[in-house]
Amino acid sequence: MFRPLELFIGLRYTRAKRRNQFISFISAVSVVCIAISVTALITVMSVMNGFDDELRSRILGAISHATVSGLPGESVQDWRSAVKVAEANPHVKGAAPYVETEAFLQARRPSGALVRGVEPGEEPKVSDIGRHMVEGKLSDLTPDSWNIVLGKELALQLGVGVGDRVTMAVPEFRATPMGSVPRLRAFHVSGIFEMGMQEFDSGLALVNMGDAEKLNGLDGPTGIRLKLDDLFNARPVARELAGALGQVYRVETWMDSHANFFSAISMEKKVMFIILSLIILVAVINLISMLMMLVTDKQADIAILRTLGSTPRSIMGMFMVQGVLVGLVGTAFGVGLGSLLSWRLPGIVRWIEHVTGVTFLSPDVYYISELPSKLQAGDVGWVALVTFLFSLLATVYPAWRASRTQPAQALRYE
Structure with a gap:
């Protein structure tokens, strides 16, 4: 050869x-x-x-691939129509409204937390928190039940477990004869989740969206969370949704919030x-x-x-x-x-x-x-x-x- x-x-x-x-x-x-x-x-x-x-x-099990929101501190205008427009996009697999606010929680010990109001039936479309419940379940967050689900580390910081009570104070003031005071409400701990991330286990609490709206004096959700078919395609999809929804809405992606x-x-x-x-x-x-x-x-x-x-x-x-x-x-x-x-x-x-x-x-x-x-x-x-x-x-x-x-x-x- x-x-x-x-x-x-x-x-x-x-x-x-x-x-x-x-x-x-x-x-x-x-x-x-x-x-x-x-x-x-x-x-x-x-x-x-x-x-x-x-x-x-x-991280993406607790946050959404993309969010649609209105002006800061205000509810989303005509949010049901916005959900329909988002779900019409072929890249959107799920959409769910939410209310998000910073709050102060008090039990045996005090702690600050990010409180998210969710619809228990819609939340599994956009997050995996329901699959990480240690005690209780998300379906216990029914309207007017004033139940709350805490991250495992947050529950330890507060010194509470399932069945205990937590007092929540939100930065929404109301006038009284004693002057302006923050809104206070007692919640019943109905569940505990563990995502395995310090950011969420020690600083996130979930309540029913209707309860969050009443506590914050809102008439609707502050945003809509979206789950996409391809998380790396978030920015092009966000641009498409921004054009379809108009300038009244703001569309952000997980790449923007966790880019660094x-x-x-x-x-x-x-x-x-x-x-x-x-x-x-x-x-x-x-x-x-x-x-x-x-x-x-x-x-x-x-x-x-x-x-x-x-x-x-x-x-x-x-x-x-x-x-x-x-x-x-x-x-x-x-x-x-x-x-x-x-x-x-x-x-x-x-x-x-x-x-x-x-x-x-x-x-x-x-x-x-x-x-x-x-x-x-x-x-x-x-x-x-x-x-x-x-x-x-x-x-x-x-x-x-x-x-x-x-x-x-x-x-x-x-």
Whole structure:
């Protein structure tokens, strides 16, 4: 079978001989180092993807993908028509009205909280809080029941449980003979939820929307929460809804309210990719050392090939073949091991915790108690490409040195 001369000789140089077994050993070490580096990079990227996805799902389980609101502190005009317009958009999977206000809660101990008035029958369309109830259920938030559902941490701060009473004060003042005083109302704790996020578990309380409207002196909801078919398509959908609803309404997305948080996660992922890429660069240095030793060892062979008519470019190709082959083999092993490790990492961590009795992410300290991992083909592709480019660049200088060999000088002492 016909093969180019450069490929034929380059592949022969990869086979171990008695006189160059050490070079073959260095070549094997280079393969192992590249494989370990690629494995580490893919695994770390997968873990960061897992944390990003877990945080995103937990945050978006309590907030909406997009919201439609009116003027600050006022109810939405003709909100039922706005809901119909929103639901008519093919990208909107659910819409639910809400009333949101800051309030002061008093029980055994005081605490501030964000109080959200919801319709229990409509809330599952836009949030996952109903699936995270520790005690009670959202359906207990009936009109005029004056029931309240608290986050788990908020209930601990207040020192209350299901069946206790909480006094709520809202920044809506009413005139009395004693002057202006805030509106006060006693609520009955009917449920407790746990989202696994400090922001919501310690600072969010849910009541019936009608009760929230009465307490705040409103004649309707302060906004409409929307759930979309694709959360990353939130901004284009928001622009469509803003045009359909008119200037009376304001449309915001989760990207606007949590942009800094997710931008920080994205930046950390990019920085980690760059830092761990340097590990691959260090591993590739072994490849340079191996090729330089091979060039020195093959001086006589290079000289003979030059006298037989091989060009400097052909000599470069022969040594680049071996370097690229080492890089490809190391990358292939690294991609395989990294993908397998990322896929099975949560189970491996649970097994290690079971055997050693050590909990890596304690639920008492961390809100994500399991090590998540999400393997993405794009990350694997980028890692493989960067590793291949590093391996290719590592072969250039040794191959160039080989091509500069002078036949007469190399054969003088042979």
